[in-house]
Amino acid sequence: MSQVEESVRVGVPVRTAYNQWTQFETFPEFMEGVERIEQRGDSLTHWVTNVGGVRREFDAAITEQRPDERVAWTTVDGEAKQAGVVTFHRIDDSTTKVMLQLEFEPEGLAETVGDKLGIVKRRVSGDLHRFKEFIEQRGGLETGAWRGEMGGGPGGGAI
Numbered sequence: 001m002s003q004v005e006e007s008v009r010v011g012v013p014v015r016t017a018y019n020q021w022t023q024f025e026t027f028p029e030f031m032e033g034v035e036r037i038e039q040r041g042d043s044l045t046h047w048v049t050n051v052g053g054v055r056r057e058f059d060a061a062i063t064e065q066r067p068d069e070r071v072a073w074t075t076v077d078g079e080a081k082q083a084g085v086v087t088f089h090r091i092d093d094s095t096t097k098v099m100l101q102l103e104f105e106p107e108g109l110a111e112t113v114g115d116k117l118g119i120v121k122r123r124v125s126g127d128l129h130r131f132k133e134f135i136e137q138r139g140g141l142e143t144g145a146w147r148g149e150m151g152g153g154p155g156g157g158a159i
Helices: 014-021 024-029 108-116 119-137
Strands: 002-010 034-039 044-051 054-066 070-078 082-092 095-104
Touching: 002 119, 014 082, 014 095, 014 119, 024 034, 044 070, 054 082, 095 119, 108 119
Parallel strands: none
Antiparallel strands: 002 095, 034 044, 044 054, 054 070, 070 082, 082 095
């Protein structure tokens, strides 16, 4: 498994950053290669991606969700194997550090080489910076929120 860890500071309160991140169906607006995400329940999403001409579909289960703190997930069905967690850290009343940790299994020669060349790391960094632009350009207004809590317990969850 390969691992990537990236972070970005966004000029919005922690609640706003978290609320926007829980709107998975908006991910294609700032995540390169994500064509569509469908929310299929409180803890299940269906992803359609196209990265480097390779189209994939997979389901991801949210394994832990704590408002204003973290969202963790793992793939459960489909062509991609990954798990991750995004955490939200209050810097001050109007600034949040968003940190993303991702574990994934490269498939085939092209993905393995791309991983070794740091392409995945750059893509994750780019996605986080586009998230920053997305939420800040909206004047700090999120498109929605899901404030439920699930799984994990103290100290639990993916990664």
